[in-house]
Amino acid sequence: MSNKELFASEVPCSANPITYNKELCIGCNSCTNACPIDVLVPSEEKGQSPVVMYPGECIYCGACVMECPVEGAIHLEHPLINRTKFVPVK
Numbered sequence: 001m002s003n004k005e006l007f008a009s010e011v012p013c014s015a016n017p018i019t020y021n022k023e024l025c026i027g028c029n030s031c032t033n034a035c036p037i038d039v040l041v042p043s044e045e046k047g048q049s050p051v052v053m054y055p056g057e058c059i060y061c062g063a064c065v066m067e068c069p070v071e072g073a074i075h076l077e078h079p080l081i082n083r084t085k086f087v088p089v090k
Helices: 030-034 063-067
Strands: 018-020 074-076
Touching: 030 063, 063 074
Parallel strands: none
Antiparallel strands: 018 074
């Protein structure tokens, strides 16, 4: 078995489901551990926001937002087609 390093690069996508408030995020990586499909990867720089490595794979479960200890540090934006607007019935 050889000692090869693994490299990953951010996968470009038109979706931008998860954004971080750089001023609020403390870089604890709780969100990366909570993500059930590993969309998030810890930043190489300590104390920085995680990298949204695979934005197109996000299932919009909200686990990352719920696990974050700092309110408002993570914003989850559902795609337009998944948003609903309830209109009262008259």
